[in-house]
Amino acid sequence: MDVTTPDNAPWLIVGLGNPGPEYAMNRHNVGFMVADLLAERIGGRFKRAGKAQAQVVEGRIGPPGPVGRRVILAKPMSYMNLSGGPVNALKDFYKVPVANVVAVHDELDIDYGVLRLKLGGGDNGHNGLKSMTKAFGADYHRVRFGIGRPPGRMQVADFVLKDFSSAERKELDYFVDRAADAVESLVVDGLERAQSTYNS
Secondary structure (H helix, E strand, C coil), X not given: CCCCCCCCCCEEEEECCXXXXXXXXXXXXXXXXHHHHHHHHCCCCCXXXXXXXXXXXXXXXXXXXXXXXXXXXXXXCCCHHHCHHXXXXXXXXXXXXXXXXXXXXXXXXXXXXXXXXXXXXXXXXXXXXXXXHHHHCCCCEEEXXXXXXXXXXXXXXXXXXXXXXXXXXXXXXXXXXXXXXXXHHHHHHCHHHHHHHHCC
């Protein structure tokens, strides 16, 4: 019988977003974009996950052998503010420790394209994080993808549910690629090394 320990336990990497084509290019969906790129890199395709309200891809990140890590990439299909339920179900099903859960999400308080990796902390008003923390506590990793603050008097809710601007889209692929690199580094190299490389 396989005994799950911190060393051999899988990682659950959760891209946060809203399902449906109308949300696909929203700022709020950058977590989905990073998850899609990671799935492409490991040669997998998202499939519905049993009873969990999510799509998943299973694979490995990192070099072959013991250094490589087993990962489950997930996109909750529940809408952002209900992400905690599907993520908790996947965490329990795959026997993933809370510290091996990674949420990839948009972050208003960081400039566009800037990354910040951390373990634990508050939700800063982010409904996806709020739902996850309510479901299983705050001690999971976050890869925070900066989207900046809304211009002028635009409401936050309107801003995050708008598509990236044409100027932002020119650099979006590069920033998503870098965020995917940061996730891989976090899983393979650990938080401190990933932070020293990607926390700009």
